Amino acid sequence: MTEIPASGSMDEPIYKTDALIAEDIDAYLEMHQNKGLLRFITCGSVDDGKSTLIGRLLYDSKMIFEDQLAALEADSKRVGTQGQEIDFALLVDGLAAEREQGITIDVAYRFFTTEKRKFIVADTPGHEQYTRNMVTGASTADLAVILIDARKGVLPQTRRHSFLAHLIGIPHVVLAVNKMDLVDYDQSKFEHIVADYRSFAKSIGIDDFTAIPISGFKGDNITTAPSENTPWYKGPSLIDHLETVEIANTAAQEQSFRMPVQWVNRPNLDFRGFSGLISSGTARPGDAVRIVPSGKNSTIKSIVTMDGELEEAVAGQSVTITLADEVDCSRGDVISASDDPPEAADQFEATIVWMSDDKLIPGRGYQLKLATQTVNATIAEPKYEIDVNSLEHLAAKTLGLNGIGVAEVTTDRPITFEAYKDSRQLGGFILIDKITNATVAAGMIHFSLRRAQNVHWQATEISREQHADLKNQKPAVLWFTGLSGSGKSTIANMVEKKLNRMNRHTFLLDGDNVRHGLNKDLGFTEADRIENIRRVGEVAKLMADAGLIVITAFISPFRAEREMVRAMLPEGEFVEVHIDTPIEVAESRDVKGLYKKAREGKLKNFTGIDSPYEAPEKPEIRIDTTAMTPEEAADIIVDKLIG
Known part of the structure; x- marks a missing residue:
């Protein structure tokens, strides 16, 4: 047995055995493990x-x-x-x-x-x-x-x-x-x-x-x-x-129970639990809970960890919760106290802190991540920007690097949230650029907008599948994109004629025609171009819901907006057709004289001259107009669509 001095002077040493030393070490480790x-x-x-x-x-x-x-x-x-x-x-x-x-x-x-x-x-x-x-x-x-x-x-x-x-x-x-x-x-x-x-x-x-x-x-x-x-x-x-x-967790434990579900734990057919970090409150077996946003109710059956089951779990702990009932619950949902659930909405006001060198573009689609939820979102033109030195509210159409403003946010489906002042976990979000995957902003939610609560989906009796079956065809959106003068409208017209002769039900949305009516209030700034495509995308989606094959011919210069429209439709229904024409060829055609005006500075924000064109990276169909005629291009597109 080893004995070593534990304390005291060298003249009168106090000795400890190995067992006592081990006890001291265990006590020391436990003390440090339990420190806040x-x-x-x-x-x-x-x-x-x-x-x-x-x-x-x-x-x-x-x-x-x-x-x-x-x-x-x-x-x-x-x-x-x-x-x-x-x-x-x-x-x-x-x-x-x-x-x-x-x-x-x-x-x-x-x-x-x-x-x-x-x-x-x-x-x-x-x-x-x-x-x-x-x-x-x-x-x-x-x-x-x-x-x-x-x-x-x-x-x-x-x-x-x-x-x-x-x-x-x-x-x-x-x-x-x-x-x-x-x-x-x-x-x-x-x-x-x-x-x-x-x-x-x-x-x-x-x-x-x-x-x-x-x-x-x-x-x-x-x-x-x-x-x-x-x-x-x-x-x-x-x-x-x-x-x-x-410490914050101490205060969080006194709030209502909230646990964003990170993943569904299903190691075998006999066990189904929901894992996540408890953001606030306390949970015990037998507690009544509600799944948000679905609104389904159940009770906690057990609280499971690596060290066994718990009689109680509090804010700051990562646990797996099993429920007494087989309810639909998945990643992104929030398990909450049944008598005090958080809100769910798809429109809200928030403070935005812009963190990107590229400015905020109102109307552009971004990914919004809040807790374990990830949705598509658009930001409206800011209501105002805050001058952090004077605290003045300044008029603003966008936000630049380090800019702080208040704006309305719209998501493509309801998300579960709380006001940021009540919950940093369920009230704070980040915005992610869909193309670069870079985090461009942080946001803090104030409240949901009243219209988000007052506007509801009206259930319809006839499904989109029934509309398509009646027309004996599969709905699709053929999205033609390319430079001005590339031949989009010419080829799109030929495609529609061929489909019409094949008894297909179609509708053609052309960029110039739409701007005479639906989008006559929009200009050609980057923000207006984005709104132009958003509106056309919504119309194309409604037509596809009606069972039609929709053909669109728009420059649609930005990848993010084309991806936004793709996300509106079921997988496989959005067909991106890149009319790939070199700018010098498109400019030589210039039947409208637009390139000439843009070169002379008489036409601002013209794609390819002083406004960028982001070519598709992986289009479903690519047409090289320098290697084929419009008729040949139309045949290729129809063959790939109909098979």
Whole structure:
């Protein structure tokens, strides 16, 4: 049996056996496993000391390995830190570009722990151009540390980050007045900054915050020991406050039960459960629940985890729930308390934070992801854009990079949601570009629109299949796309004639003809072109529902809008026909003189000249008009359609 000193002096040692040591280790691991986790961000203006502060927290909490410390000391000397002082920012600024410029570009996440709590901290960029990165870091945070350089006071980016932190719903704010060592720990300077910030904070709805005078470089008021340099400050140190502030999950447990279903767990025929992360509330076997949006009711039969069944599960836990009844429930649905279910709607008002270099295009189709739900969505022209410095509501037709505005959002089917102020999990969403798959925006839902509740689908007796059977044909939408002058209308007319002679029921929607009536109010801007295609797509869908073969001839220059129409129809009914004609050939035909006017600057937003054309990547049919006649092209299209 091995015996080692456990405590005491070398003269009077106290020994522990291996068994007691094992018990201590188990107790230690259990203590750390059950500690709460606080997620927080540091934000503020450029060079306010965010990275230095986090580096100091890591250093003081003994979360740096010896080899890291040695590398840090070497890097500190290399980048010019005076004397033997350590540049703590180098622990966090991991990108080479950040070290070279001395700034933070990306969001850096770091973990550290104390005896009372575990922490994940996000160091967010200070530059205005990287505000979108700050939104990413703030989306899961429970607390924001807003840093202010004591020499500079409240700056525009301080206000911007504070506004975003409040907008995103971070419940706790710490105002850390940093670099107090550079103003000789002046109490009046600190109090002036706090008063200035309090005035701004109140105007944006931040009613309460904790102000702490600190020095990230020197370590004042960061650890548990009060700084001798600020005897006039009687509040907590930063780490004391971080260890005691309320964690979001605690409050979430007191709300109504919600669990977005992530997947249906069906390992065998005898077990069917619904797995997901409980976003709020408490669940117990026997609780009455409702599936939203279907509205089906049941009760919880059991709550299953890897470690066995639970008698109770709370917000923040990932579990599998089995139900007493065989109800239709799948990914994207929400299991909720039966007496207090969330809303479901397909139209709502939301605040949009635009995060892409490409501007928002009203009417364009994006993917909207909220919790475990993914739907198609369009954004209307913003009601207004918010100036985060003055808080003014500005008129806007779109949103650019880092723009924040309020707009109406429409989805292609009802989604389950709650107002963001009530639930960050069911009220916050992201928008994804369908072509690039890039996240272009974050959004926070305010409320559903009344018309979303007042407009309902009217059930009809005759199905689209019956309409098609009556005409003895399969519905389809032949979507001709190509440059102006490519031959779309000519070939489309020939196709319709051939189908008509084959006793097929058809209808031709031509771009020029539609603009004389249905779309006469639309111009040729990018937004108007998108709305033009959306309307035509809706009409084509209705005609296909009636059993017709619909032929459309539109330039339809953007892939996203063609994919939007494809998504409206059942799989296989949308047939993209690319009339592939080089621009020089199309321009040589120019029977309307449009290219000539566009070249002279007399015709704006002309596709192929000063407006882009995005050619189909995988069309069902591609027609090379330089290699065949319109008649031959029409034969190919009809043969592929009819088979």
